[in-house]
Structure formats: structure tokens, C-alpha cells
Amino acid sequence: MVWTNRKLNDLTDIQLIEGCLSGKSRFQELLYRRYFSFAMSICVRYTKTPDDAMEVVNDSYLKMFDSLKSFDKSKPFKSWFARILVNTAIDNFRKSKKFNSHFAMDVMPDSDSQEPEIDQELNAEDIISLFSQLPDNLRITFNLHEIEGYSHQEIANMLGIETSSSRANLTRAKSMLRNLYSKNVTTESYNE
Amino acid sequence: MNSFDEKFTKQVKETFENYNASHMVDAGWETFRQKQSKKSKSILLIPLWAKAATITLLISLGGYLTFRIVDNTEVPVLTEEIKKVESKKAEQQKHVEDKGVTISEESKSKPNVAYRKVTPTQVAEPKEEAVITEIIPQPTKTAVDSSFSSETEAAYIAQTKTPALEEATIETDSTILENEVSKKDKPVVAETLNIPEEDEKVKRKTLVSAGLSGMMAKVETMVSASPGVAIGLYAERELTSKISIRPGLAIAKQAFNLGNFSENLTYDAPDLNGVEGEVVDMDNSFDIIAMEIPINLVFNVFERKERSLFISLGTSTMVYLSQHYTGTAYNSYTNNVYNNETELWEDNTTYIQTSLDERFGAFSHTDFFGLANISAGYNFPVGKKSSMSIEPFVQIPVSKLTSTNLTMGFGGVSVKYFLNK
Numbered sequence: 138m139v140w141t142n143r144k145l146n147d148l149t150d151i152q153l154i155e156g157c158l159s160g161k162s163r164f165q166e167l168l169y170r171r172y173f174s175f176a177m178s179i180c181v182r183y184t185k186t187p188d189d190a191m192e193v194v195n196d197s198y199l200k201m202f203d204s205l206k207s208f209d210k211s212k213p214f215k216s217w218f219a220r221i222l223v224n225t226a227i228d229n230f231r232k233s234k235k236f237n238s239h240f241a242m243d244v245m246p247d248s249d250s251q252e253p254e255i256d257q258e259l260n261a262e263d264i265i266s267l268f269s270q271l272p273d274n275l276r277i278t279f280n281l282h283e284i285e286g287y288s289h290q291e292i293a294n295m296l297g298i299e300t301s302s303s304r305a306n307l308t309r310a311k312s313m314l315r316n317l318y319s320k321n322v323t324t325e326s327y328n329e
Numbered sequence: 330m331n332s333f334d335e336k337f338t339k340q341v342k343e344t345f346e347n348y349n350a351s352h353m354v355d356a357g358w359e360t361f362r363q364k365q366s367k368k369s370k371s372i373l374l375i376p377l378w379a380k381a382a383t384i385t386l387l388i389s390l391g392g393y394l395t396f397r398i399v400d401n402t403e404v405p406v407l408t409e410e411i412k413k414v415e416s417k418k419a420e421q422q423k424h425v426e427d428k429g430v431t432i433s434e435e436s437k438s439k440p441n442v443a444y445r446k447v448t449p450t451q452v453a454e455p456k457e458e459a460v461i462t463e464i465i466p467q468p469t470k471t472a473v474d475s476s477f478s479s480e481t482e483a484a485y486i487a488q489t490k491t492p493a494l495e496e497a498t499i500e501t502d503s504t505i506l507e508n509e510v511s512k513k514d515k516p517v518v519a520e521t522l523n524i525p526e527e528d529e530k531v532k533r534k535t536l537v538s539a540g541l542s543g544m545m546a547k548v549e550t551m552v553s554a555s556p557g558v559a560i561g562l563y564a565e566r567e568l569t570s571k572i573s574i575r576p577g578l579a580i581a582k583q584a585f586n587l588g589n590f591s592e593n594l595t596y597d598a599p600d601l602n603g604v605e606g607e608v609v610d611m612d613n614s615f616d617i618i619a620m621e622i623p624i625n626l627v628f629n630v631f632e633r634k635e636r637s638l639f640i641s642l643g644t645s646t647m648v649y650l651s652q653h654y655t656g657t658a659y660n661s662y663t664n665n666v667y668n669n670e671t672e673l674w675e676d677n678t679t680y681i682q683t684s685l686d687e688r689f690g691a692f693s694h695t696d697f698f699g700l701a702n703i704s705a706g707y708n709f710p711v712g713k714k715s716s717m718s719i720e721p722f723v724q725i726p727v728s729k730l731t732s733t734n735l736t737m738g739f740g741g742v743s744v745k746y747f748l749n750k
Contacts, residue, residue, distance in 0.1 A: 170354050178348035195361045259340045285339045311334050
């Protein structure tokens, strides 16, 4: 049977996975393309640049294809893959050893600073720009806790730090984001 | 939580839910393909060198063991004994000459392969006959070790026996000389023929054994309901007659079904719509396949008729080939809800079941010397060239084990079959 492109695109995740398991690279490509944006949406929040994010995405795809045999087909593929993506991003962070525990003084949170108002829709580039200015450990802690919903205990285990450090990192990340938002986004909008 | 944080988090979630990176997908796929082909090349290479290394290792080990066995049983014994016999012979000849006895050139140059029906003890006994006439030109069945080849035996016995024969033939009437010969000949023959005296050296060699172990595990405070199994190969090298060193390599498989026992496996319930969760119950199970590299010292505490009792002390390094942790967590979420009917604030509890799945790949974690091994066993012969040992053991954790840092200990029985006794 010859699969046309249209038919291939209509295949379910399970069908694609079975195709991948039978060693067909065409199915791998389709699965890759289907979840690429999703994968980037996660990884871009954990890395400084989109190029770094793509590196993590590709590493995650390699891991995913390698462990596809162990995937439980009764569970949603997306959440399983999301976990691989997050774990790979953390592994990448660990490898690079960029535990920036110090902060640049000009972006240190000011406890007396006024809380900014979000009066406009932020686009992806704005957020990526804000995240890229955060130290790695703060950015990762913020994403794991606020976006992925991990507890501080889980984050501590994942990053090999104390639970209290995770809490402190989150507080700092939020303060820094407020500060960065005030300095960058609000100023830019006034300038515009 | 303040309004900025809430709004910002919400915006991040919304923005990235619809994030579109399709403009990068082609470049991404291309990079991925390159990465994949590089990886598959390295995967192909690893088994090749791994196989080559294994074969080389096996050949080296086999060669070494063969050399040790051959080296220990033949060469040193013969060389040493021949040297001893030569020196004894020279001594005895000198002694005979000193006594003024002339040994004819003929007798000196007599072919070495000449025997008589006289045992060493008979030589020592005083005899009335002056000359023993019966000389038999073929090797007799003396007490020479049957493992020697006929040629070696001939040369060996000839050198050993000739002086005794000459002396006995020439001066059997001399009691003094007989006594001398008796004294000197006996140890020579005993030393040369009584091979067991040298056996201790010969037996100090390397034994190879295959083992099968059944064991139970104690994880944190609970004992596993299902047993684990390990199979392995061990080499045992004697250091002294009482102490041996026994390194090995075993593959162990463990499957446990356990309750909520360890804080390391306790799952922290995530928040549900801002309400903090609490884990009320949890089931855990995990499967582990590990490569165990034990190194133990074996002390023989009692030995009798090839049977022995021993104790063994050592340590094991665990290399994990697969770790798969699964669990089901039951979380409760309680929030305060205002009841319009009763006009009271009431607790509203929701229960959610969450499945957990955590896998760690091969070689993801190694516990160096993570277990202390203590065992005692009984070794007994099985057939002529093999033996077996039954060895109850315990393995006490020295450090936290596995990727999830669990305190795990093991206890069971190991049966080992020694291939070359």
C-alpha cells in the first residue's frame, strides 16, 4: 500500500508510532514535524536562544525514538514526550553547569519597586527575550514550577538542590521578571 | 500571589500553547537527521570494539589460567627435583669415594635405564647376599607418579636410583654404609616420589565458578514480597592456603512491589486550581536489572577431606542496566467553599489518582562499593574435578543505592559450582 502525503498526515499518533517502531524513517519525520512546534514551545522557555532550544529538541527526539518501545500506548503521547523534553532540557542545563547563582546588580530585584501593570499582550518573542535575561537556574525553576506545575520538592530533586533553594529561586525569578518587564516591555511600549 | 505574577504566568502559558515554530521545522529535521546518523554510527562501532575487547579478555584469561595450571603442575616440580637428585648423587658418590670404594668406569658409564626389583626400604635392610644379581632391563612399577610420561619417568628414575643401586651392589656388607644409604636414599626417594609434599604449591591456583543466587531485599523499612535472582561468574585465587580472593561479575534482577515507604519515592501532589494537594496513599513498584561486581576475601575456617567451611567478606559495586519505577498516587485536594444554602464555609475534598512512571536507562547510575558482603558457606566435592558450595549471604548497604537513593539490602542463598577443583 502506498501512503500518500494526505493519508500520512491523517494518521493518528499511535499509527505513526507503530510506523516508527517498524523502522520507517518517513514516519519518524512525520512525528517530528507534527510535534516540532510543541517541542520548541517547551524548550525555548528553558534555553537562552532558539538555536539552543533546537539542540535540546533534537536531543529529546533522539531519546524519544530510542525509548518509543517502552511507550504505553494507552496514555497520551504528548504528555509523555513533554516529560522527555523537560528532562532533556534539565540534563542540558546540568551538563553546561551554568548554575548562575550570582545576579547582575542592575537587574537585582528591588524590594521597594512598584509592581508593574501588564497592560498589553505579550508575544512569544517578548517572553523569550525576558526569559533569556534570567540566569539559567531561575529561568528553569520558574518554568518548572509556574508553567509545568512541579512542586518545589520535585524541582529540588530534579536539579539536585535544596527545596528552600528552589523556593528562593522562584521568588528571585519573579522579582527579576517584574523588574525586567518594567525596564524592557513598559519602556518599549512608551517609546512606541 | 500578586496580580503581575498571575497575569504574567497566564500570558506565558497562553502564548506558548499556540507557539508556532513551523518556519524552523525543515532546518530542525535536517539537523536531527545529521545527529541521528552520527549516533547510529557510534552505536555500530561500540559493539565491534566491545566484542573485540571481550574476546581478547577471554583469550588472555584462558591463556593465563592454562599457563598457571601447566606451570604449577609440571615444570617447577621436575626441575627442582632433578636438581635435588643431582646434588644428592654427587654427594653420595663423593661419600663412596671417600670410603675408598672404587667404582668401575663400566658401572659409571652403565646405561642409566637399569632397574632392579628392590624397593628403597629393601635397599636399607641388611642383606646376606653380597651382590644382587637380578637386574631387569625395563622400568619397574615403582612408586613414581603415574602422571609422568614414560620418557620423563625413565630419565627421572634413572638419575634418582643409580647411586643407590651402585652402592647397594657394591657394599651391602657394610652396615655403616647401608645405614648411610638408607638415611640418604630414603629422603631422596621420598622427596622425588612423594609428590603430595609439593601439592600445596600446585593446588594454589585459580578456580572458576558459576553461581546462582536467590535473594530477598529490604528496601528502607520493608521487605520485598517477591524474590530477586542473580547469576554470575567468579574467579577464586588462593592467596595463602587459608585465604583466597574472589572477584566476579553477576547480573541481578529485582522486582519489588512496595507501599509508600520512602520519602525518596513519595510523590508531591501538584496544585489543582491553586489548591494544594496532599498524597493520601501510594503504591510503588520497581524493576531493577543491575550488573554486580563483587570482590570478596574468602577465609577457610575448617577444612577436611576436600570439604571446607568458609566465611567471606567483601564489597560489591552495582552498575544499573535498567531501573523502572512506577507508582499510583492518590491525592486529596481540600478547599473552603461557601455553601449558599447553609450560608457556611465548608471543606470540599476532591480525590485524584495520578500514575507515575520513571525510567532510567542503562549505565545511568553506578554505586561504587555500595554494598558490604558477608557470607558463610560449605564447600564439598562433586565428582572428581569439581566442587560445589552453598553460601547463605547478606549484603548490607554502605551508601544509598539506585538513582532514587534508596537504602536497600539483600539476603539470600548462593549456590556456586567450581569447574576446576
